[in-house]
Amino acid sequence: MPLRISTEFVDHYTLNATDHELAILKGEVRLSNDIDCEENFIALCKECHKIYDTKKTVQEYRQLVEIKKEINKIKELSKLWDRQTLHKDILIVAEKIGSMDERSLDNTKLSYDALKVSDKKDDTFGILNEIKVIQFILIFFVPIKEALKDLEKQEKAKSTFICSQVKSYYAVLLMQDFRQDQIFEKMTEWFMTNTGIDDRSKSEVLVSYFIQNCEIFSEC
DSSP, X not given: OOOOEEEEETTGGGSSOOHHHHHHTTTOOOSOSOTTSGGGEEEEEHHHHHHHHHSOOHXXXXXXXXXXXXXHHHHHHHHHHTTOOOOTTHHHHHHHHHHOOHHHHHTTOOOGGGOOHHHHOOTTTOHHXXXXXXXXXXXXXXXXXXXXXXXXXXXXXXXXXXXXXXXHHHHHHHHTTOOHHHHHHHHHHHHHHHHOOOOHHHHHHHHHHHHHTTSSSOOO
């Protein structure tokens, strides 16, 4: 049987609030001054709705506010998603990644000294992401760079145009206050959605390239 969902205001204490609720929640963050605004709604199951309605605490209120903040961020990102495109020829680059064999990759590995990831990442990126990105950069940076140069020679796409699109979408994520681990995830999904890449690892390789190439996690 499906779970019944009811809708609750995050700042519901403003509606018929008790003196106790007004006291304990005084000065707490509101997501909007308009209590009827969608930004103030959050879905709760029947039981949680009842508990929150009758035994409200500051901790529970803050927890719901943080959850709703994340929901609002993702909703805002969805509004911008359709306006942020990526040139389809990046798929050509992704296909080259998948077609390379071990021998050709060995001949194109980047020197470890050239890496800049440690200078760009922060504590939110995570050690597993850092290790993965470093390995992708070491192995694939040179082939991707060469593939982008080939696109320019063929006049199918300008690599500078693709780079600017990537940096633009990164800026959108940055403005939404996403953490670095979330940005890596969103950029990966964005590449897959906009290019038709169905192999997540290829998309992660491309994102890693643009981290090293300064379009992501960098002001340069």
